[in-house]
Amino acid sequence: MIGATDDAGDGSAAVPRTSGDTRAEIQEAALDLFGRQGYEKTSLREIAERLDITKAALYYHFRSKEDLLRALAEPLRRDMEEFLAGLDASARNAPDEVLGSYFDICVRHAALLLALLRDLSSLTRVGLVEDVMGWRRRLDAVLVGEDADMPARMGAIIALGGLQDLAVFLAPEQARAHRGRAVAVALAALLEGAGPRTPGMD
Numbered sequence: 001m002i003g004a005t006d007d008a009g010d011g012s013a014a015v016p017r018t019s020g021d022t023r024a025e026i027q028e029a030a031l032d033l034f035g036r037q038g039y040e041k042t043s044l045r046e047i048a049e050r051l052d053i054t055k056a057a058l059y060y061h062f063r064s065k066e067d068l069l070r071a072l073a074e075p076l077r078r079d080m081e082e083f084l085a086g087l088d089a090s091a092r093n094a095p096d097e098v099l100g101s102y103f104d105i106c107v108r109h110a111a112l113l114l115a116l117l118r119d120l121s122s123l124t125r126v127g128l129v130e131d132v133m134g135w136r137r138r139l140d141a142v143l144v145g146e147d148a149d150m151p152a153r154m155g156a157i158i159a160l161g162g163l164q165d166l167a168v169f170l171a172p173e174q175a176r177a178h179r180g181r182a183v184a185v186a187l188a189a190l191l192e193g194a195g196p197r198t199p200g201m202d
Contacts, residue, residue, distance in 0.1 A: 023061045025051055030068050034115035039069065039122040066125055073116075073126045076109040080135050091142050095190055098142060099159060100183045106167030107175045113168045136160055144194060155193015159186040 029050045033042040044065055048058045062068040083101055091098050106113065116123050123129045139160055144152040163186050167175050175182070 022051075022053065022057065026053075026058055026061055026068070027072055031072055031111050031115060034069075034072075034122075035111050035118065037118075039065070039115065039119040039125075044068075069122060070126050072112055073128055076105075076112055076128075077131060079105050079108065080131075084135065084138050087142050092145070095143055096183055096187050098139070099163060099186045099190070100179065102139065102160065103163045103167060103175075103179060103182055103186075106164045107172055107179075110167050110172060110175070113164070117168065143190060148194075152194045155190045158193070159190040162186055162189065 026047060030042070030047050033046060033050065042065075044055060044058055044062075047068075048055045051058075062071065083105060087098065116128065123132070136157075140148070140153060140156045143156045143159070148156070163182060166178075166182050170178070
């Protein structure tokens with residue numbers, strides 16, 4: 001067992017943390033602090049103090065703050081890769097489903113995305129800049145095709161970027177409550193870009 005075993009306050013000893021519990025709690029506390037004050041301004045000591053554990057216990061699970069950040073980013077990487085791997089040629093005929101699934105992933109990882117946006121340098125630290133750009137290019141290709149013209153590509157960029165921003169800046173319960181509307185607005189932007197040209201669009 002690793003972690004605090006303080007008295008529970010009711011005359012009984014608190015249940016000790018298991019190794020798995022402690023690792024998950026470290027990640028949760030780090031994500032909250034990174035989101036509130038940024039990656040650079042958060043120290044490992046603060047994270048340890050939040051959980052009432054020693055720095056040695058924290059280092060047992062994560063060798064450095066960067067190692068901790070990589071661990072936080074891994075579920076997002078996994079979800080995005082699984083999502084993209086599941087798309088096929090028919091996905092272009094169901095853009096609302098593609099946009100909805102992308103929105104769901106962004107909402108699920110909104111706390112991490114917000115934390116990274118507060119410290120853009122942290123995106124580079126864990127290689128997420130290249131990953132995010134790669135994911136967006138692949139989604140662009142699914143939604144409008146590899147050789148889409150500029151208006152169509154602009155529609156895809158606005159649709160995907162708008163959904164990501166909504167997921168990050170709305171509270172999770174708000175984002176989920178307004179999912180249908182968010183996807184509809186994004187779809188409208190996508191279709192506008194791919195629709196008939198009007199003077200001045202090009």
